[in-house]
Amino acid sequence: MNTGHEEFHKQLxxxxxxxxxxxxxxxxxxxxxxxxxxxxxxxxxxxxSRVLFAVPAPTAAEIIVMLDEAVRGDVVDELDTxxxxxxxxxxxxxxxxxxxxxxxxxEIDAILGQLETSHSKLVGDLLEYDESTAGGIMTPDVVALxxxxxxxxxxxxxxxxxxxxxLHDVFVVDKERRLVGxxxxxxxxxxxxxxxxxxxxxxxxxxxxIGDDQETVVQIxxxxxxxxxxxxxxxxxxxxxxxHDDVMDVAEEEAAEDLYxxxxxxxxxxxxxxxxxxxxxxxxWLTPTLIGTCVSASVLQYSKPEFDLSxxxxxxxxxxxxxxxxxxxxxxxxxxxxxxxxxxxIGSTSFARALMREGRISLxxxxxxxxxxxxxxxxxxxxxxxxFQDQSALGDNRQVALAxxxxxxxxxxxxxxxxxxxxxxxxxxxxxxxxxxGPLITTLNDVVSVTIYMTAAYLIAA
Numbered sequence: 001m002n003t004g005h006e007e008f009h010k011q012l013x014x015x016x017x018x019x020x021x022x023x024x025x026x027x028x029x030x031x032x033x034x035x036x037x038x039x040x041x042x043x044x045x046x047x048x049s050r051v052l053f054a055v056p057a058p059t060a061a062e063i064i065v066m067l068d069e070a071v072r073g074d075v076v077d078e079l080d081t082x083x084x085x086x087x088x089x090x091x092x093x094x095x096x097x098x099x100x101x102x103x104x105x106x107e108i109d110a111i112l113g114q115l116e117t118s119h120s121k122l123v124g125d126l127l128e129y130d131e132s133t134a135g136g137i138m139t140p141d142v143v144a145l146x147x148x149x150x151x152x153x154x155x156x157x158x159x160x161x162x163x164x165x166x167l168h169d170v171f172v173v174d175k176e177r178r179l180v181g182x183x184x185x186x187x188x189x190x191x192x193x194x195x196x197x198x199x200x201x202x203x204x205x206x207x208x209x210i211g212d213d214q215e216t217v218v219q220i221x222x223x224x225x226x227x228x229x230x231x232x233x234x235x236x237x238x239x240x241x242x243x244h245d246d247v248m249d250v251a252e253e254e255a256a257e258d259l260y261x262x263x264x265x266x267x268x269x270x271x272x273x274x275x276x277x278x279x280x281x282x283x284x285w286l287t288p289t290l291i292g293t294c295v296s297a298s299v300l301q302y303s304k305p306e307f308d309l310s311x312x313x314x315x316x317x318x319x320x321x322x323x324x325x326x327x328x329x330x331x332x333x334x335x336x337x338x339x340x341x342x343x344x345x346i347g348s349t350s351f352a353r354a355l356m357r358e359g360r361i362s363l364x365x366x367x368x369x370x371x372x373x374x375x376x377x378x379x380x381x382x383x384x385x386x387x388f389q390d391q392s393a394l395g396d397n398r399q400v401a402l403a404x405x406x407x408x409x410x411x412x413x414x415x416x417x418x419x420x421x422x423x424x425x426x427x428x429x430x431x432x433x434x435x436x437x438g439p440l441i442t443t444l445n446d447v448v449s450v451t452i453y454m455t456a457a458y459l460i461a462a
Contacts, residue, residue, distance in 0.1 A: 009039045016047045021054070028055045033062035041071050045078050052079070061090035064099055076102045085114045093119065094139045094246075097126035134217050135210040137250055138231045138240035144171040147180050147198035151191045154183065166245065168227040171238055172201045178236045181205055207232050210239050214250045215342070221247050254342070257434070285439065292443030296323070296450045303454040311400075315457050318377065318404050319450060325369055326411035326449040327442040333358050333419030334441055338433045341423065351424050362416030366409045374405030399461040406460065407453035414452065415445045 008031055015023040028036060028051060036055070040048055040063070052060045052075070064072055064087060076084065076099060084103075088096045088111055100108050100123065108127065112120045122140050129135030143157045154170045161167055169182040181201030191200050206229045208217050221229050221244065228243045300319070304312055337354060378401045422441055423433035 005035050005038055008035050012039055016050060025054050033059055034066055037063045037066035040067055048075055049078055057086045058090045061087045065095045073102045081110055085111045089115055092139060093122040093126055096123045100127060101131060132214050134208045134212045134231050134242060137214050137246050138242045140240040142171050142241050144173050144238055145197060147172050149197050151188055151195045152193040154188055154197060166243060171230060172197045173238050177238055179230055179232055179238045205230055215254050217242055218247050218251050289439045289443040292447055295447050299450045299454060306458055314400060319453060322407050322411050322453050323446040323449040325408060326415035327445040329365060329412045330415035330419035330441045330445045333416055334423050337423040341433050354420060358416060358420050362413055366412040369412055370405045370409030373408040374401045377401040377404045403457040403460040407456040410452045411449040414448050418444060
């Protein structure tokens with residue numbers, strides 16, 4: 001928190017603790033909604049309710065929209081139907097749909113039934129779309145006129161438009177509401193009042209389909225560098241628009257999802273502040289990695305009888321080094337691939353292009369690391385001999401170093417192949433490629449690296 005907000009939060013907590021209602025009302029009356037929302041994460045459920053009841057409905061609506069998903073879910077659960085209805089009535093349709101999405105169907109129907117008919121229909125229509133699609137993130141508030149309308153007609157529509165929504169373009173449609181083009185506000189202001197919209201409209205507007213994934217929407221708006229994109233259905237009819245502000249929210253959400261999956265968990269744990277829910281979700285991801293480590297241990301256990309006990313003990317200290325290096329190189333490649341997927345660059349879809357680049361990088365890194373490992377073992381291994389009484393049973397130092405160096409080289413090459421192949425495979429199967437950059441690839445590389453190492457050691461040093 002910044003210094004100004006820290007001071008506000010201290011005053012807010014003091015007013016709540018002292019049950020000083022007049023001071024509480026004064027604080028929330030002069031404070032920006034963003035500052036109040038930031039404090040909510042540190043307040044109890046009871047104090048959150050007291051703050052919401054102390055502010056007018058429009059401010060309460062602003063606060064709820066700004067809350068993190070988990071906190072917002074808890075706050076909404078604590079409000080009764082009447083309070084929620086009052087708050088939702090103050091929200092724009094897209095924000096209202098986000099808030100109602102936290103409730104079950106019966107509660108949603110009860111609230112929609114108490115809203116104005118026009119507002120209720122807009123919100124209800126938005127709730128029909130998947131929240132991760134263009135339809136789920138769009139706003140239905142648009143200024144749309146037929147091509148025969150004049151600049152004067154458009155200007156009048158702009159004056160009557162919802163003042164709470166940013167306006168960038170006037171949309172030009174035909175009689176069936178199919179999108180014909182757009183007229184940026186700047187062009188509208190500078191054109192003569194009698195000019196028809198069809199004469200000044202851009203007939204190649206940036207559009208997204210109502211069913212497009214929100215990540216695709218972000219990529220399209222970023223690619224064409226526009227302030228908003230028109231949302232159309234399969235017939236090309238104008239349904240709504242996605243603004244740059246919506247895209248920023250989605251981009252932040254998508255980045256958070258990728259980071260959570262790369263860390264070996266799921267963004268679903270953000271939907272609730274329950275520690276048990278978060279623990280359950282993380283255990284689902286940790287269990288496969290636990291199984292993977294058991295497989296690695298089994299490889300070592302199975303290999304043990306094939307080696308002299310002293311030689312096996314000398315080989316064992318280098319297992320973590322080879323596994324870690326393989327895992328790290330695999331994660332580096334998979335992270336680069338997942339990042340390219342996120343940018344939406346057409347080149348990111350080419351496996352051959354990625355193989356050409358990342359494969360050559362691995363071919364450079366692998367022998368360098370293998371050589372370094374060989375030198376390291378050559379220097380360290382003689383000192384390890386002193387830890388054993390039977391030095392003659394340790395085998396040839398050069399053979400052990402060679403086994404470690406070869407295993408390191410092969411493990412990095414194989415890890416690079418996995419780091420490259422897994423994201424593409426996951427994407428093709430319809431799963432989030434970010435999963436391939438987390439504990440999954442690390443555990444898989446551990447198993448493969450240990451297997452390669454013990455095989456190389458058996459062939460070279462045993």
